[in-house]
Amino acid sequence: SASYKVAVLSGDGIGPEVMAEALKVLDKVQTEFGFSLELNHFDVGGIAIDNHGTPLPATTLAGCEAADAVLFGSVGGPKWENLPPNEQPERGALLPLRGHFKLFCNMRPARIYQGLEGFSPLRADISARGFDIVCMRELTGGIYFGQPKGREGTGANEKAFDTEVYHRFEIERIARLAFEAARGRRGIVTSVDKANVLQASILWREVVIEVAKDYPDVTLNHIYIDNATMQLIKDPSQFDVMLCSNLFGDIISDEMAMITGSMGLLPSVSLNDKGFGLYEPAGGSAPDIAGQGIANPIAQILSAALMLRYSFKQEEAAQAIERAVSETLAAGYFSGDLYSNDAAHPVQTTAQMGEQIASRI
Amino acid sequence: SASYKVAVLSGDGIGPEVMAEALKVLDKVQTEFGFSLELNHFDVGGIAIDNHGTPLPATTLAGCEAADAVLFGSVGGPKWENLPPNEQPERGALLPLRGHFKLFCNMRPARIYQGLEGFSPLRADISARGFDIVCMRELTGGIYFGQPKGREGTGANEKAFDTEVYHRFEIERIARLAFEAARGRRGIVTSVDKANVLQASILWREVVIEVAKDYPDVTLNHIYIDNATMQLIKDPSQFDVMLCSNLFGDIISDEMAMITGSMGLLPSVSLNDKGFGLYEPAGGSAPDIAGQGIANPIAQILSAALMLRYSFKQEEAAQAIERAVSETLAAGYFSGDLYSNDAAHPVQTTAQMGEQIASRI
């Protein structure tokens, strides 16, 4: 039977706690669906700084290289916040991983689950309309990796600079994936740019328009980033797939996550052109609640489901996990982040949520 | 008695309509407060393209140079949307005006007016807490004006690029104004950056921390742009002054405007180091409702008030306008954008709103 190697990078904060529940669920599906997973654990982020002096040790990178996919928890915390930016857990682990494996395609879905509209920070009549959006973010280009990047001069004229740069091929490949995704959804791609100011955005828009010609069945809209942050608040239901550069996707995907009001439910996937991927929850390491066993493990569990879908093509197993999550929520089981006084169902711990979900596979 | 020269650039869309009401109000205050305004009108934006072939004709620029301040309406509309980006009304008029007059300091206040909380797209319990924020946006630097900017190569490797660059002196002068503003308010500066990715943000943060030493009475916080867009939705009441680079300020100020739910009330000011300023509403040219006499003139009227305050030091006259606006709203007079079926007060036209306000001076 099929067997897959997974590099498990739990990281810091709530990472290890929520990862334990994802592994519980994966354990259940592999027996049910007849494939096997070989799990290998590696340090990443703050814990790797503590144990090995660097947020992304060579052994961790080698472990990821030897794997078929990376299941990532979260990194960072107050303990490492005063290190130089380059050495901090987030920057020192996530960006090199993305760059090394050329994970250019980042997909972050955000939707309002039925029954959870009340948690959205949007006005009741807006959240009642619901929304289901995927942010397609270019993840290895733009101002994150563009050269030159640096600092020069002294005194009042000292300057620091970064380069926003996009090549035609980089825009084309992420645009193509956005249109493909839209085909399996509501058929609308909204490309986010700042073409009234940025040269990189002008090229971005041109290439997206060209790619759109191969997808006559998909509607293409363009929106400026400033307007996009407004429209997401005013009427998120208008969006289906939002196609973004690296920086704009960073902003849009976080705003999207926030307006769901249930960030603990949101998974994400970062893929390269060989289908190798890194799967991680949209939220952060939440050091304020770490170690208490109260974090919501669903984002991590759904990230594992995406791994089965995109890297291992185990669609049935992925759907089984997603169904188990929906059923658990529908049955009224919530962790503290989504809890609002339901006498019949006391607030669930991280482990209890994991068990509820695993038991429904 | 004091006399000031104002270059009036009404522009496109609703610009001319709302400008007429601002001039009505200015007319009233100059007699009441004993100063005189010399108004000179110039074409800008789309209308300037139509009449002179360029969005910012030399006569308009010369008119602004000869003036003590610029009162700006809004530019742009569908008619000019298919021109090359550089020649479009917004980009071809606003950016050169900002650059030419070195208007590095852009202030955009956003607050929820009492009684208008229901218009906010945020959840009722969040908007009920209210908020009152000023975005201090650096307006002549960063990726808007940074060099090099361009396009190179052909085929799949064709690339387009922009440069995010900040000099120490640019950061210092806008930071200083942010701290000064905070002193007259709730005493909190939140500096928005992406110091975990951008070199320019690392310098930005360093300089802001240095400037803060001169303002021990002001609290300084730092927030990443992605988190800022989330926190503005989750709890805008936590913010007082938000200090932003050009690009991040573009995004944050629009998001701030949207969460008030009453964009038609928001003025803005762009100043240089001599106190010369350009004053304009936060909203756009709203071509969809132009020419119908239904636009809200308040943002334009409050922009005129800011002109009296910042460029002409006519504080009493500025306050008289602001009071008249508040009283008009409190009395239940609203234009269509803020109207919700009040039998006692029918929806007001643009001109009626202007008269209501002028009559209360």
Ligand SMILES: CC(C)[C@H](C(=O)O)[C@@H](O)C(=O)O
């Ligand atoms: C931690 C940071 C470098 C990262 C980013 O900006 O990409 C994070 O915000 C994200 O969105 O994954």
Ligand SMILES: CC(C)[C@H](C(=O)O)[C@@H](O)C(=O)O
């Ligand atoms: C029209 C555009 C160039 C401009 C900007 O990006 O600065 C506008 O969005 C603004 O905020 O004034």
